[in-house]
Amino acid sequence: MNTYGIHSIHGRAPTLATGLKLANPKLSVWVITGDGDGLSIGGNHLLHCLRRNVDIKIILFNNRIYGLTKGQYSPTSLPGHKTKTTPMGSIDYAFNPLSVALGAEATFVARTQDTNTKHLGEVLGRAARHKGSAFVEIDQTCVVYNEHAWEHTTDPEVRDDNVLFLEDGKPLVFGKNRDKGLRMNNFEAQVVGLGNGVGESDLLVHQPGLQNTSYAYMLSRMENPDFPLTFGVLRDVTRPTYDGMLDIQVAQATERLGAGQLGKLYRSSDLWEVK
Numbered sequence: 237m238n239t240y241g242i243h244s245i246h247g248r249a250p251t252l253a254t255g256l257k258l259a260n261p262k263l264s265v266w267v268i269t270g271d272g273d274g275l276s277i278g279g280n281h282l283l284h285c286l287r288r289n290v291d292i293k294i295i296l297f298n299n300r301i302y303g304l305t306k307g308q309y310s311p312t313s314l315p316g317h318k319t320k321t322t323p324m325g326s327i328d329y330a331f332n333p334l335s336v337a338l339g340a341e342a343t344f345v346a347r348t349q350d351t352n353t354k355h356l357g358e359v360l361g362r363a364a365r366h367k368g369s370a371f372v373e374i375d376q377t378c379v380v381y382n383e384h385a386w387e388h389t390t391d392p393e394v395r396d397d398n399v400l401f402l403e404d405g406k407p408l409v410f411g412k413n414r415d416k417g418l419r420m421n422n423f424e425a426q427v428v429g430l431g432n433g434v435g436e437s438d439l440l441v442h443q444p445g446l447q448n449t450s451y452a453y454m455l456s457r458m459e460n461p462d463f464p465l466t467f468g469v470l471r472d473v474t475r476p477t478y479d480g481m482l483d484i485q486v487a488q489a490t491e492r493l494g495a496g497q498l499g500k501l502y503r504s505s506d507l508w509e510v511k
């Protein structure tokens with residue numbers, strides 16, 4: 237097909253994309269999904285694609301709602317949220333998409349915002365250059381069914397105290413006057429004010445390249461209002477890809493047995509006639 241995109245079945249895009257990448261390794265394959273699509277109906281597909289480190293990019297638009305079907309709660313809707321299917325407020329605990337991706341040991345995990353086009357472009361550029369599964373959560377406002385979901389992270393009046401932009405090799409500093417930071421305290425992140433003897437050298441320094449997922453996981457767990465929400469690349473590590481390793485196995489098998497014929501293989505054994 238001469239096309240730049242196709243629609244798959246709801247939730248199954250990572251599966252289709254895996255097949256596409258294996259069949260045509262030169263393609264840059266991107267999955268565009270939502271919080272409902274990726275984490276509810278397609279949760280299992282997403283997990284196993286990330287676990288295998290298939291070289292595809294997964295962009296999850298998180299508006300914390302089922303938008304297309306007009307406002308049912310999703311796995312990222314917050315407890316207490318009133319929707320058409322939770323009229324008295326949701327009694328579910330919400331999934332944190334980044335924690336889920338890190339739990340599946342995704343090799344590239346990042347978060348950005350729909351309205352912050354500069355940051356969005358930078359993060360997508362890095363995802364594109366990553367070899368292996370890249371998972372990017374884009375916080376997105378559904379203007380019809382969940383208008384206020386991300387207001388505290390986009391409203392210029394308050395956002396600077398609620399978000400922290402990660403920069404490789406730089407201390408974790410945030411706040412309107414860049415006067416707050418994060419340090420480790422008893423295996424937990426702690427927000428501290430800078431000054432009065434606390435300096436940037438006391439803060440955590442951002443290292444997305446750590447093989448161990450603990451640090452990135454800690455960053456992913458930080459939620460408002462106690463912590464700033466982290467934006468940028470939380471994890472970026474290298475590991476052999478599923479498609480790369482499969483290519484090697486196919487080459488080895490071909491060298492040993494010669495090029496196969498599917499029809500011949502299909503009819504090679506255990507055939508019987510149904511009358």
Ligand SMILES: Cc1ncc(C[n+]2csc(CCOP(=O)(O)OP(=O)(O)O)c2C)c(N)n1
Nearest residue numbers: 246270271272273274299301302303304305
């Ligand atoms: C197999 C199947 N089940 C259910 C649906 C109905 N459906 C379409 S979109 C959707 C939820 C989408 O939510 P999300 O992924 O968060 O995307 P959003 O619309 O919020 O961008 C559902 C349940 C469907 N299209 N196919």
Ligand SMILES: [Mg+2]
Nearest residue numbers: 270271299301
């Ligand atoms: Mg949604």
